[in-house]
Amino acid sequence: xxxxxxxxxxxxxxxxxxxxxxxFPVYWMVNASLQPAGNLLRGDWFPFHPDFSGYRTAxxxxxxxxxxxxxxxxxxxxxxxxxxxxxxxxxxxxxxRGSNLVxxxxxxxxxxxxxxxxxxxxxxxxxxxxxxxYLGLILADSTAGVPFAIIVMRSFMRSIPREIIEAARVxxxxxxxxxxxxxxxMSANALITAALFTFLFAWSDFxxxxxxxxxxxxxxxxxxxxxxxxxxTDHWNAVMATAVLASAPAAVLLVLAQRHVAAGAAGGSxx
Amino acid sequence: xxxxxxxxxxxxxxxxxxxxxxxVLVATGCGGPTGAGSATGKVTSITALDYYTDEPEHTQxxxxxxxxxxxxxxxxxxxxxxxxxxxxxxxxxxxxRTLPDLLMLDNPDLQQIAQTGALxxxxxxxxxxxxFAEGIRSASTYQGKLYGLxxxxxxIALFYNKDMLAEAGVAVPxxxxxxxxxxxxxxxxxxYGMAVDANATFEGTWQFLPFxxxxxxxxxxxDTPQAAQALQLWVDLVKSGSMSTSVLNWNQADVSDQFxxxxxxxxxxxxxxxxxxxxxxxxxxxxxxIPVPQAGQTPVTPLGGEVWTVPQxxxxxxxxxxxxxxxxxxxxxxxxxxxxxxxxxxxRSAAAAQYAEQDPSxxxxxxxxEAARAxxxxxxxxxxxxxxxxxxxxxxxxxxEQTPEEALKHAQQIATSP
Amino acid sequence: xxxxxxxxxxxxxxxxxxxxATYLLLFFGYPVVKNLVMSFQQYTIRTFYTGAxxxxxxxxxxxxxxxxxxxxxxxxxxxxxAASICGQFVIxxxxxxxxxxxxxxxxxxxxxxxxxxxxxxxxxxxTWRWMLDTDSGVVxxxxxxxxxxxxxxxxLTGTSQALVSVTLINIWVGIPFNTTILYxxxxxxxxxxxxxxxxxxxxxxxxxxxxxxxxxxxVVSVVLVLGxxxxxxxxxxxxxxxxxxxxxxxxxxxxxxxxxxxxxxxFGRGAAMSNVLxxxxxxxxxxxxxxxxxxxSV
Numbered sequence: 001x002x003x004x005x006x007x008x009x010x011x012x013x014x015x016x017x018x019x020x021x022x023x024f025p026v027y028w029m030v031n032a033s034l035q036p037a038g039n040l041l042r043g044d045w046f047p048f049h050p051d052f053s054g055y056r057t058a059x060x061x062x063x064x065x066x067x068x069x070x071x072x073x074x075x076x077x078x079x080x081x082x083x084x085x086x087x088x089x090x091x092x093x094x095x096x097r098g099s100n101l102v103x104x105x106x107x108x109x110x111x112x113x114x115x116x117x118x119x120x121x122x123x124x125x126x127x128x129x130x131x132x133x134y135l136g137l138i139l140a141d142s143t144a145g146v147p148f149a150i151i152v153m154r155s156f157m158r159s160i161p162r163e164i165i166e167a168a169r170v171x172x173x174x175x176x177x178x179x180x181x182x183x184x185x186m187s188a189n190a191l192i193t194a195a196l197f198t199f200l201f202a203w204s205d206f207x208x209x210x211x212x213x214x215x216x217x218x219x220x221x222x223x224x225x226x227x228x229x230x231x232x233t234d235h236w237n238a239v240m241a242t243a244v245l246a247s248a249p250a251a252v253l254l255v256l257a258q259r260h261v262a263a264g265a266a267g268g269s270x271x
Numbered sequence: 272x273x274x275x276x277x278x279x280x281x282x283x284x285x286x287x288x289x290x291x292x293x294x295v296l297v298a299t300g301c302g303g304p305t306g307a308g309s310a311t312g313k314v315t316s317i318t319a320l321d322y323y324t325d326e327p328e329h330t331q332x333x334x335x336x337x338x339x340x341x342x343x344x345x346x347x348x349x350x351x352x353x354x355x356x357x358x359x360x361x362x363x364x365x366x367x368r369t370l371p372d373l374l375m376l377d378n379p380d381l382q383q384i385a386q387t388g389a390l391x392x393x394x395x396x397x398x399x400x401x402x403f404a405e406g407i408r409s410a411s412t413y414q415g416k417l418y419g420l421x422x423x424x425x426x427i428a429l430f431y432n433k434d435m436l437a438e439a440g441v442a443v444p445x446x447x448x449x450x451x452x453x454x455x456x457x458x459x460x461x462x463y464g465m466a467v468d469a470n471a472t473f474e475g476t477w478q479f480l481p482f483x484x485x486x487x488x489x490x491x492x493x494d495t496p497q498a499a500q501a502l503q504l505w506v507d508l509v510k511s512g513s514m515s516t517s518v519l520n521w522n523q524a525d526v527s528d529q530f531x532x533x534x535x536x537x538x539x540x541x542x543x544x545x546x547x548x549x550x551x552x553x554x555x556x557x558x559x560x561i562p563v564p565q566a567g568q569t570p571v572t573p574l575g576g577e578v579w580t581v582p583q584x585x586x587x588x589x590x591x592x593x594x595x596x597x598x599x600x601x602x603x604x605x606x607x608x609x610x611x612x613x614x615x616x617x618x619r620s621a622a623a624a625q626y627a628e629q630d631p632s633x634x635x636x637x638x639x640x641e642a643a644r645a646x647x648x649x650x651x652x653x654x655x656x657x658x659x660x661x662x663x664x665x666x667x668x669x670x671x672e673q674t675p676e677e678a679l680k681h682a683q684q685i686a687t688s689p
Numbered sequence: 690x691x692x693x694x695x696x697x698x699x700x701x702x703x704x705x706x707x708x709x710a711t712y713l714l715l716f717f718g719y720p721v722v723k724n725l726v727m728s729f730q731q732y733t734i735r736t737f738y739t740g741a742x743x744x745x746x747x748x749x750x751x752x753x754x755x756x757x758x759x760x761x762x763x764x765x766x767x768x769x770x771a772a773s774i775c776g777q778f779v780i781x782x783x784x785x786x787x788x789x790x791x792x793x794x795x796x797x798x799x800x801x802x803x804x805x806x807x808x809x810x811x812x813x814x815x816t817w818r819w820m821l822d823t824d825s826g827v828v829x830x831x832x833x834x835x836x837x838x839x840x841x842x843x844x845l846t847g848t849s850q851a852l853v854s855v856t857l858i859n860i861w862v863g864i865p866f867n868t869t870i871l872y873x874x875x876x877x878x879x880x881x882x883x884x885x886x887x888x889x890x891x892x893x894x895x896x897x898x899x900x901x902x903x904x905x906x907x908v909v910s911v912v913l914v915l916g917x918x919x920x921x922x923x924x925x926x927x928x929x930x931x932x933x934x935x936x937x938x939x940x941x942x943x944x945x946x947x948x949x950x951x952x953x954x955x956f957g958r959g960a961a962m963s964n965v966l967x968x969x970x971x972x973x974x975x976x977x978x979x980x981x982x983x984x985x986s987v
Contacts (some may be wrong), residue, residue: 008790008791008792008793009792009793011787011790011792011795012792012793012794012795012798014787015787015788015792015794015795015798016794016798018784018787019798019801019802022802022805022861022864023801023804023805025805025813025816025817025820025861026804026805026808026813026816028816028820028827029812029813029815029816032816032819082708083708083709083712084709086704086705086706086708086709087705087706087708087709087710089705090702090703090705090706091706094702094705096702096703096706099706102706102710105710105713106713107974107978108717108974109713109717110915110918110919111918111967111970111971111973111974112717112720112721112967112970113921113922113924113943113946113963113966113967113970114922114924115922115924115943115946115947115950115959115963115966116720116721116724116960116963116964116966116967117716117717117720118950118951119720119723119724119727119946119950119956119959119960119963120719120720120721120723120724120727120960121716121720122950122951122956123723123727123956124719124723126366126367131367131369132367132369139716140716142712142716143716143717146709146712146713147713150709174700175700175702175705176700179705200807203809204808204809204810204811206809206810206811206925206928206929207924207925207947210951211947211950211951214360214363214364214367214369215350215364215369216350222809222811225811225812225815226811226929227352227353227356229815229818236819239815240815240816240819243811243812243815243816244812246809246811246812247808247809247812247813250804250807250808250809251804251807251808253807254800254801254803254804254807258797258800261800261803261807262799262800262803262869359951359952359954362734362954363951363954365734366736366954383734386734386735387734387735388735388739470934471932471933471934471935471936515823515824515846516823516843516846516847517822517823517824517843517846519846519934519935519936520845520846520934520935534824534825663936663937666934666935666936666937667936669935669936670846670847670848670935670936670938671848672848672936672938681757
């Protein structure tokens with residue numbers, strides 16, 4: 001990166017102002033979560049006297065839902081990556097005749113609205129007994145993760161030098177062995193990016209959680225918040241505290257894995 | 272299996288069925304402390320779903336359910352769902368066969384749910400259902416069979432902030448003209464004179480009914496001048512700035528929050544909010560009947576109250592236990608206790624009379640509930656469609672999209688569409 | 690080509706693709722087909738109890754297409770999509786150009802900008818809903834304090850404002866995505882071209898017109914089409930912030946489909962409505978494939 005520090009700082013200030021505007025709702029969410037209980041019709045601009053009772057209420061009411069979300073999101077990561085990694089490898093490295101068709105199919109999946117999937121899955125799940133189950137939600141939530149992971153990993157695996165793979169093949173390694181011993185370790189970055197986004201997709205899912213669960217047994221935090229809004233008008237701080245807790249994974253991952261997030265945002269979309 | 276052509280035989284076999292279940296229950300109950308209960312089908316806990324998510328009502332119901340559960344030997348696991356999302360959820364649960372053992376429904380929804388076949392008629396459980404007020408009985412009956420019982424009933428009224436009225440020198444309004452004048456007089460920066468729930472749910476419809484009915488309007492024919500005048504009153508309140516446009520989004524709990532926060536001087540709400548109002552120590556509030564078009568008229572208000580039902584389930588034994596809890600909730604003692612907690616009225620006429628004697632301040636509610644009208648009394652299962660038409664009209668008129676006349680014409684189309 | 694060095698027992702390459710392909714067929718192929726079938730059937734509340742969903746031909750389609758809400762929902766969908774795309778793109782491009790300069794903290798700020806896109810919509814939607822409250826929301830508070838609008842704007846309670854509000858929120862969510870992709874596109878433009886333009890004495894506007902824009906065009910078309918495909922099916926934001934109201938002012942094809950299926954349990958009509966959405970998406974899909982082809986051939 002080139003640097004021009006002399007004329008840089010004014011730009012930094014402009015940048016900070018722009019960012020502050022864009023992130024104001026995030027600040028407001030945090031601020032509201034730290035206000036004392038009671039209806040928030042008279043909230044302050046700053047949490048001068050931060051009150052954590054909202055978080056206590058939120059953890060009491062929504063703690064289980066947060067765990068549910070975590071289980072579903074991790075399950076979706078495992079499922080998506082184990083389906084997508086071999087497929088991405090095959091699409092990237094094998095000269096298959098139908099592979100363009102498969103790629104076209106993956107692109108088409110991006111056009112299918114989730115409500116179409118939810119409509120059909122509801123009655124199918126009803127017959128199969130998959131409503132209100134972790135497995136059902138993991139399977140449905142992976143509809144966002146699997147195509148994305150294939151696209152991201154495929155474009156990365158294409159950039160692995162051919163010589164390395166051929167060398168392994170000459171040594172007698174089979175295709176599966178090449179994938180597990182050579183390609184996957186080299187694609188760690190792409191795997192992390194794919195895992196990160198798959199996690200966030202499943203974690204943030206609202207529509208499937210809303211339509212494919214009917215009881216409280218398996219309830220992700222997104223639906224928890226949605227029902228919280230209608231239910232506890234006198235506990236707005238707890239509602240906002242839950243929103244903050246639900247946002248935490250995104251914020252933490254963004255800070256810890258900046259590079260992967262940026263790579264995923266660009267990589268998954270264009271190709 | 273018995274054929275439907277022999278109802279008597281079926282009834283007998285059903286009796287036998289429950290008889291056997293009871294025998295099994297007794298047998299296992301007496302079978303000593305071997306704890307093999309679950310294997311032989313002994314029911315030790317049942318689930319209940321209600322729509323009281325707000326405190327203190329949520330806990331009050333929890334306590335009543337626990338107490339009644341204890342008296343029949345089961346623990347009751349209570350869950351609550353916000354009112355507006357209850358019916359979609361119940362339908363979803365009905366289709367996925369995950370209904371609770373004991374289900375609370377708002378009385379106008381009962382017939383619609385009974386129609387789906389998701390509920391069981393109560394006559395098979397041998398519950399005492401005598402002496403209930405006629406309005407609530409008819410709302411709980413579908414095709415001649417009783418599907419639910421409500422321990423207590425209620426209706427809505429006008430709540431006002433005494434301090435604000437005194438400070439503005441305004442008397443409690445009794446007519447629509449007085450209501451408009453008082454609301455305008457009470458409006459200040461950061462405060463509105465009046466608040467209602469006009470959201471796009473059945474709650475919005477429910478709050479509008481006293482205005483519609485007291486003016487001679489009727490849900491069978493919505494595009495009438497009487498209905499339009501009632502809607503015009505709400506439109507005038509919003510247009511003059513006496514009522515916030517946010518009423519379009521508020522539910523009844525939001526309206527009550529506004530009232531407690533001092534952001535509105537008057538509101539329409541139900542007596543079940545009284546416990547919450549009493550918690551606000553600095554608030555001095557009063558309650559009056561809803562203003563009528565002309566002085567001297569009697570307001571016609573909708574009958575509120577939640578009925579407990581026993582949904583279909585795979586286990587007859589669980590149904591029977593649930594029915595016992597339901598019977599316990601509806602006996603005279605617990606209905607008076609519930610009514611005291613919720614500031615509502617017991618639904619057995621004898622209990623109501625006793626209650627009015629005990630607590631004279633509730634006497635006004637006892638009489639007004641007697642005259643209250645059930646929402647499904649005219650249209651039955653057709654009511655939800657009319658109710659949808661009404662709230663759609665309220666929304667269109669209050670946003671200024673349509674005049675009240677146009678909006679109600681459209682409402683009538685919705686009410687009669689297939 | 691490499692047959693001589695090939696080891697003997699090796700799974701067919703298709704076995705690598707088969708699990709993912711099966712999954713995609715089950716969770717995208719089946720729903721699309723099932724939805725098509727359902728749209729010709731009559732579902733009622735009772736269906737799930739009795740299992741009876743008789744075929745009714747095109748009646749679901751004629752019912753939804755003739756309902757007076759349909760044209761409104763279609764118009765709302767088009768307005769929402771078009772305005773969201775324009776807003777996201779223009780602001781996203783401006784930010785991408787801004788971040789292209791190098792300045793201290795530039796990279797950190799650029800990645801923090803992604804936050805609105807990464808947050809669960811439920812969390813940000815709830816916050817917005819509360820910020821936009823007519824009487825006690827912070828947005829109207831600010832407007833009042835600045836003496837711009839003493840009475841405040843009915844963001845979520847006015848029929849025309851509500852659609853604008855949900856569109857603005859959707860723009861807010863989409864800006865980071867647009868910025869990131871356009872920034873990536875900008876980075877791929879060779880620096881020599883800018884230096885050459887500078888030598889020719891071109892100002893910033895001329896440089897943008899003659900260098901940046903033509904070379905960014907392929908990325909731009911992909912961003913726009915992809916944005917449209919994603920926006921047309923947006924459902925969560927509207928459901929969370931306005932629920933389609935007030936007075937159905939923010940109903941779109943997607944929210945209608947949700948309500949028909951999961952509120953009224955008219956799965957047949959809901960399926961028909963969502964097929965309208967599929968057709969809309971397909972229109973954009975064709976555009977996408979064309980744009981993609983142009984992008985790769987350049």
